[in-house]
Amino acid sequence: MKFNENTRYGTTNVVIERHTIVETSSALPFERRDLSQDTTISSLSNVSSGQQVTIKGHLTDLFGSKKILSRSGQELIKQDGLVSDATGTIKETEAFEGPLAKPDISQEALTNKELIVNLLGLSSASQHISCSSCRRKIESEDNPSIAFCSACNLTQKVSRCSKQWIVKLFLQSNENPNHKFNVTAFNNIVQQLVARCFTDDSLDQMTPKQLTNHLIADIDELHIVYDTIQKKIIELS
Numbered sequence: 001m002k003f004n005e006n007t008r009y010g011t012t013n014v015v016i017e018r019h020t021i022v023e024t025s026s027a028l029p030f031e032r033r034d035l036s037q038d039t040t041i042s043s044l045s046n047v048s049s050g051q052q053v054t055i056k057g058h059l060t061d062l063f064g065s066k067k068i069l070s071r072s073g074q075e076l077i078k079q080d081g082l083v084s085d086a087t088g089t090i091k092e093t094e095a096f097e098g099p100l101a102k103p104d105i106s107q108e109a110l111t112n113k114e115l116i117v118n119l120l121g122l123s124s125a126s127q128h129i130s131c132s133s134c135r136r137k138i139e140s141e142d143n144p145s146i147a148f149c150s151a152c153n154l155t156q157k158v159s160r161c162s163k164q165w166i167v168k169l170f171l172q173s174n175e176n177p178n179h180k181f182n183v184t185a186f187n188n189i190v191q192q193l194v195a196r197c198f199t200d201d202s203l204d205q206m207t208p209k210q211l212t213n214h215l216i217a218d219i220d221e222l223h224i225v226y227d228t229i230q231k232k233i234i235e236l237s
């Protein structure tokens, strides 16, 4: 067995590295025991590279999986996740040989709700411009024709930026009239709502007041899919 030793932390540690060959032995002179002394996530900065540690935590986020090729040419499925304990969070990468089990219920199915509603009113309608490059919301500067995006540092022409409407609707469930709630409609939904109004005015030219009046006058019943957590409309049908 080829290995290195270090005495960095006051004790002599065996460091297992890439070139280390661990031979299996049939009988060890001690019993195998699961490690009960867990390392906390915040203390991981004190462990040395190559050291094996056991951490115990909750999987708080799971990202999409992708296929990778291992050094031996074998196709593996790689998936990243976030593991948290009371002291911190780390990103954890797993490479699996086989396909991953898919959860039965998607996150979408848990938070999205389909409902027939009546439009009772609008509590706000506002418009902002979004960055031509990263599409984030930006504010125009003192000069109303020039805008600066603090997210990607792009100084740009306001006239070339797209305008995004955000409208807050107050709705009532058709099935249960006592259920009244606010949801946000972002630009793509606002465009679809205006298309149902009896007006030829372009959304770009409307003031918030005009948009509010058109929607209240012309929109009554709606069939929506909305996100119950983020309180936003996802789909109109």
Ligand SMILES: [Zn+2]
Pocket (backbone or CB within 6 Å): 131, 132, 133, 134, 135, 136, 149, 150, 151, 152, 153, 154
């Ligand atoms: Zn930007």
